[in-house]
Every structure is written in structure tokens, then in C-alpha cells.
Amino acid sequence: MRIVWLTLGIVSTAIGIIGLFLPLVPTVPLMLLATFCFARSSDRLHNWIITHPRFGPQVIDWQERRAIAKRAKIAATVSVFAAFGLSLAFRLPVGILAIQGITLLGVLIFIWTRPNS
Template sequence: MQLKILRRSAWFAGGVLALALGVVGVFLPLLPTTPFVILAAACFAQSSPRLHDWLLRHPLFGPAIRDWRNHRAIPPRAKTAAVIAMVAAFGLSLWMQLPGWVLLAQGAVLLTAGGWIVTRPSGPRA
């Protein structure tokens, strides 16, 4: 029983953290909101049905969560924001003159993640 409570608490804490990052991303252009809100919904589905339902009904966050859940789709605006954030992060790394191996690793991860994001559907399939 205690393990179940501990697991549920961990999911809840992850949901709160992801939602907080998503909310910050609304105001900070370099932090994409959509992935964090989708993650928060997944965490709350495991820990708090009330918060999960609230997120699904939320006028700002709900549509992105439903698009992902129903169609595995990422809205074009979210894709653009994510790619801009990735380019900015890599640009900052270049400006900071990080070692070549760091730039190579970061570039590989960002290219992989960016490629995955831009190849997701943008909405319901026709």
C-alpha cells in the first residue's frame, strides 16, 4: 500500500513540475509549452484524475493535449516554437564556445528531437 502511495506521489510531483515548466513556457519563448503540458497530463492521469480532467478542459492547454491524445499531432505553432528554442539553445552553446564534443552531442540530440517533432502530424488526418 505504501509503495502505491509513493508511486502516486511521484507521478503527482512530476505532473506539477511539468505543468510549472509549461506555464513558464507560455511567457518565456525559449521554453516550449506543449510537450510539458502533455507530460503533465500523462502524469496526472496516473495520480490525480481531477487535475487531469482540469487540464483536458483548460482553454489554453486542453486542445494541444487532445490533439496529441487523439491524433498524435503537434500544432504547427508548437512545432515552430520548439524548433526555434532548439536553434536558440544551440546558438547559445556556440556563443559560449563550448567544447566540440559537447556541440556535437547537443547537435545530434537536437537534430533527432527536432526531426521527430516536425514529422508529427499537425492536426487530425483527413
């Protein structure tokens, strides 16, 4: 089972790093998932994420206080509006827009009701 957790952690980390360069790929949630996976498979990689200057503080804020940085909340909000705007621009069917809109609204409510870090 350890190899499964390790593989999931590596994949999550890789996609999270890609998210640093692609605006609609969420980096922090993927790093949280990687941290969770590495805690079950690799102390070395778990410690790497926790002590990483870019990822570590956000992961620790979430683990200790379930807090999200205001800057991250703003970036997430911009990404949500950009994603929905693209869906509108591509003229997706109304049913899909409704499902996407409700889901994205739920995401924004969740994000903005968390404490600031």
C-alpha cells in the same frame, strides 16, 4: 504511489507554466507529462488540463492523433536554433556541440515528421 504521480504532475505543470514565459522551456511536453501523471492520481487535475483553453487542445491532438500544431513546430525550431546559437556563442567544446547538434537534429526530425494538428 498516487502521491508520487500527483507530485510529478504538479511539478511538471509548474515548470510548464514557467515555460509560457521563458522561451527555451518546453510547455507542451511538460503538460503532456502532467496529464499522464494526473491520469494516475487526480481526476480533477487531469480534467483541468484536458479542458484548459490553452493546453487542452494540444494535449488532445497529441493523445488522439500524435499531432503537433504547425505553430508549435515553428516555435520549437526557433528555440532549437536559439539554443544551439547560444552554445556556439559561448564557444562550447566541439564534442559538446556535436552531441547537442545530433540530439537537436533528432528532436527536429521527430517534431517535423508528426502530422499537423
